[in-house]
Amino acid sequence: MVSIGVTLLSGGLDSTTVSAYAKHRTDRLTALTFYYGQIHSTELDSARQVSASLGIRHELVDVSSFGKVAWYSALTSPDVIALPEERDASQMGQSIPSSYVPLRNTFFITVSAAYLESQALWAIEQEKLKADEIQATLFMAPNAIDYSGYPDCRPEFFEKMKEVLKYGSKLWSEYNIPMNIETPIIHLSKGEIVRWAKDLDAPLTNTWSCYQGGPEPCGTCDSCILRAKGFQEAGHPDPLLVRLKGGTS
């Protein structure tokens, strides 16, 4: 059996953990990083370093045109639509926040699956591997925190998407190979993710979570706070901070 995989890697904690897991699960793994014009290079550098640490192929995909098409969102049109206000926990899951980007996960999965299908068709038609010995899997890192609000982070959505990847692909129509979508951290807390990352020996030192692109994490943005909480819950120091402070982790 030859297991071919694609992992969606932003360079943050969650997708790095999932990518480390994917590395264990596959024989041929490629990490795809989506970038828009405006993304700061710290995050791209992290994705590159994580891929190098894991010893996997890494490809950047320019998706800036999607932001223009999926324009009705606080993320793609901050001048038109207000950013989400602070909501307390009781409001979570009751309505979809304005940071929702129309069909973003449908788009990310479709683009990643087109690459995955290409890799698998190559293996069958050019390398002449047997179709019944090929497995094809997408690895993604949606998490319960997102899943409470966004429709395209719910398990039902991923089930529907798998059906489309069957009916719309040559890989299934001609070779009977489904493309699976694995979302292994969807129900984990941030602390559980950190603990699992440690077990997997994921290269957390190379990850970047801060919304800012400075030389070190700001420590005050939502993403920094969530990350700090995760390491605290897990009872581990953050190896990125240890390294920046001159430690050796």
Next chain:
Amino acid sequence: MVSIGVTLLSGGLDSTTVSAYAKHRTDRLTALTFYYGQIHSTELDSARQVSASLGIRHELVDVSSFGKVAWYSALTSPDVIALPEERDASQMGQSIPSSYVPLRNTFFITVSAAYLESQALWAIEQEKLKADEIQATLFMAPNAIDYSGYPDCRPEFFEKMKEVLKYGSKLWSEYNIPMNIETPIIHLSKGEIVRWAKDLDAPLTNTWSCYQGGPEPCGTCDSCILRAKGFQEAGHPDPLLVRLKGGTS
């Protein structure tokens, strides 16, 4: 009822006919034209002129990065994968030709639907139109000739795709509005398409079908031959050729 639509317009005969139909069916219609780096400008000019003739909004979407991701195809990697050989009619529908581009229609529909959803969310949340008075429809021009070979041109595929557009969108999850996909010429012959285009008063003079970007159609490529056959079957002269020869049609 306010009917919002997006039509996928290449500037050729089929998508122009479908767009003319979509114009009759909607109150707010936008034509999207996908372009790659290499496309000749004649086709883009046609799409612009068709949109102007129909009096609809027209947007170009750069999808050149998708060609790099969906790389295993005779269309995206002609140096790696051989172009399809001539096949007689008895072979049609038996296997998927090498011109298949991984998940192309999944990608085109997703990008178009992200725009459609944006337009509809704007109407509800900013214009304050009532959600139960909004209809949202994508119009596409796959045809029986393609449908015999490509998995993502089959009616079953479009049904699965509609499910994803429900489960993955805010438009359905929060407002109960499905995005429909209409493929009105899927079972028509080229002659029937030409006859319908005439009934719809579609601006066929502005369409371009030739694979070459010359000042006039070559008359010898597959697309020119198929187009000529359509007009012959329908018993109409091709208004593009009439115009180029100095006529007035």
